[in-house]
Amino acid sequence: MKSSFFNTIFKILFVLLLILVAAPVINMLVSLSPELISYVFQDKEIVRSIFFTLEASLYATLFGLLLGIPTAYLLARHEFWGKGVIEAIVDIPVMFPHSAAGIALLSIYGSRFLFGKMFAVFGIEFVDTVFGVILGMFFVSFSYLVNSAKEGFKKVDVHLEYVARNLGASRFQSFWKVVLPCAFSDILSGMIMMWARGLSEFGAVVILAYHPMTAPVMIYERFTSFGLQYSKPISVIMIYISLIIFILLRFIQHKTKVKDKRKT
Amino acid sequence: MLTLGHITLKKGDFTLKDISFHLKAGEYLNLVGPTGSGKTMLLEMIMGINTPAHGTLMINGKEMNREALQKRPVGIVYQNLYLFPHKNVFENIAFSLHIMRLSKKEREKKVEDAARFLKIDSLLERSIQHLSGGEKQRVALARALVLGRPLLLLDEPLSALDAITKWEIMQEIQRIRHEKGLTVLHVTHDIEEALFLSDKIGVMMNGELRQIGPVEEVVNRPASVEIGKLIRKENLFRMIYKKSRSLLCKGDFCLYKEGLEAKKEYLVHIPPEDIILSLKPMQETSARNCLKGDVRSVIHHNMGVKVHVDAGISLVSLLTQRSFRQMALEPGQTVYLIFKSNAVGVYGL
Structure with missing residues (x-):
């Protein structure tokens, strides 16, 4: 009872x-209808912002891959002084209010601040530029990639590396030919999560780089300037894009589980 | 071939202390010892994972202390094999050849030769996940041997196998070793593996190499009681010597043995393979020990049949399958255990 x-x-x-x-x-x-699709694809600004968002978040993910994979590997394989601090640094951006993350980025990458001035020497500016959008997306989403890759690397027994090296591989070769392929599905999951998180980012991006306009910023701009009716079409498309990415992620995770079961 | 001179190595709280031994080309050394005695750590030091704090490691006359892992002329097979799960059998065996950038033709030839040698040439396209335990073992051996390195390290490669596959792989290792003229350093905690495979046995305990020598020497003359207990698990007893009658006794159970010190306690061992079983008492034999007992149990084993007999004390006799079939022994049956006095191994406590 x-x-x-x-x-x-x-x-x-x-x-x-x-x-x-x-x-x-x-x-x-x-709400998706032929009329809505037609409306969206007739508005060149919306189309441009959607493709720009996909592209910028992809660049942020590739940049995350470049820096995040070595970080994830070190965190998975080695014990060292200050490891806990580094793990916290990796996780903290996810916990920040994203507008606060934007302020934090602007306070150091802004043209009047330390990193802003340093990068300006190489012709790279962040305020209202593509680089700013990518940086904003990267900052709030790289921890997804690092943490997923770290878990992937932890699953690869270190003895596989020893055996590879015993068979003549250098450290880099054993990483490239053995560790990376074995951890690939977790890295791919992390990449998709980072990409999805990056393309949905609003707070950090809107403060650091309002322009060029990403889709989330455009939704906000259309809503504040013209109201709900005009912000809805692009929102529907973005929700569909997110849904497709989510299904892709689940598919990969399912495949990985099946593969892992077979291995055991 | 392989020389370790006063090797000391510390890892965490554990230390390998002053390990020295020499292996000639073609010799087979089994390192035995309880879990946590430092056997694998020593193997991984030779492989190049750990660098010794003191001492010298020489392979083929060349000092290897600081030689990079990938440049050492050793092959290894681990207990867990560590086959690359994302590669098929061919790719696993060809991994080192690929690293060496051999041409496709050369790679294929060498892999096929190694696979044929290990009798896995029909499996080359299979994925690792679709192999049996024994097949995986052969792939790991082929991968370790394909480069033709003269020293093979084996880290408990047989312990995860069922009895039949283990026996099959043990015979295979013997064949490979003789045909390739390999020097083998094999780590195990299974003394039977060591007895079957090796020329020499080394006993490790608490990070020290307590004894090393030819199999017969270590088995028949263990350097300490601890080693004796590790090597001899059956037919090992503490007995008091009664000099007047030349008998070693444990309670009412006594054995004939000459020339020991009176009233001294000895650790006594009778090798199971030296005890002959008979259904009748033997009249015409030089063996001084003939004991009557009842068969308690019969265990079929890789190396024969172990018959446990209660003769006032529990003794084990190792018979060949053929002898066992001829005698048709069953539990409860009365038998006579016959062994010579020089089969009785003793060492002082």
Whole structure:
């Protein structure tokens, strides 16, 4: 009797959560119509901002890959003084309010500040530039890649590296030919999560680089300037893009699980 | 071929202390010892994962202390094999050849030769996940041997295998070793593996190499009681010597043995393979020990059949399968255990 009461309460709460979360998403998804698609693709600014967002977040992910993979490997393989601090530094950007992250970035990469001046020497500026957009996206999303890759590297037994090196491979070769392929599915998951997080970023990007306009910034701009009706089409498209990425991620994770089961 | 001179190596709280030994080309050394005695650490030092704090490691007359892992002329097979899961059998064996940038033709020839030698030439296109335990073992051996390195390190490669596969791979290792003229350093905690495979046995305990020598020497003359207990798990007893009657006794159970010190306690061992079983008492034999007992259990084993007999004390006799079949022994049956006095190994406590 008590157990049935317990289950009923929990089921009601579960359904409530589903309605709260799913309703707005479903509402947006069913809004997709030929007219909406036609409207979006006739508006060159929207099309440009969507492709720019996809492109910028992809660059942020590739940059994350370049810096994040070595970091993840070091954190997975080695114990060293200050490791906990580095792990916290990797995780903290996710915890920041993203507008605060934008302020933090502007305070150091702005043209009047230390890093801003240093990069300006090489002709790289961040305020209202593509670099600013990429930096904003990178800052709030790189921890997804690092943490996922770190877990992937941890799963690769260090003895596989020893064996590879015993067979003549240098450290770099054993990393490239053995460790990286073995951790690939986790790295790929991390990349997709970072890419998805980057393309949905608004707070950090809007403060550091309002222009060139990313899709989330354009949604905000259309909403504040013209109202709900004009911000909805691009929002629907962005939700579909996010959904496709989510399905892709789940597919990869499922494949990985099946593969891991086979290995054991 | 392989010389270790006063090697000391510290890793965490554990230290390998002053390890020295020499292996001639073609010799097979088994390092035995309990878990945590430092066997694998020593193997990995030779492989190049750990660098010794003191001492000298020489392979083929060349000092290797600081030689990079990838440049040492040793092959290794681990207990867990560590085959590359993202590569198939061919790619696993060809890994080192690929690193050496051999041409495709050369790679294919060498891999095919190694695969044929290990009898896995029909498996080259298979993925690692679709191999049996024994097949994986052969792939790991082929991968370690394909470069033709003269020293092979084996880190408990047989312990994860079932009895039949283990026996098959043990025979295979013997064949490979003789045909390739390999020098082998094999780490195990299974004394039977060591007895079957090796020319020499080294006993490691607490980071020290307590004894090393030919198999017969270590087995028959262990340097200490601890080693004796490690090597001899069956037919090992503490007995008091009664000089007047030349008997070693444990309670009412006594064995004939000459020339020991009176009233002294000895650790006594009778090798199971030296005990002959008979259904009748033997009249015409030079063996001084003939004991009557009842068969308690029969265990079929890789190396024969172990018959446990209660003769006032529990003794084990190792028979060949053929002898066992001829005698048709069953639990409860009365048998006579016959062994010579010089088969009784003793060492002082």
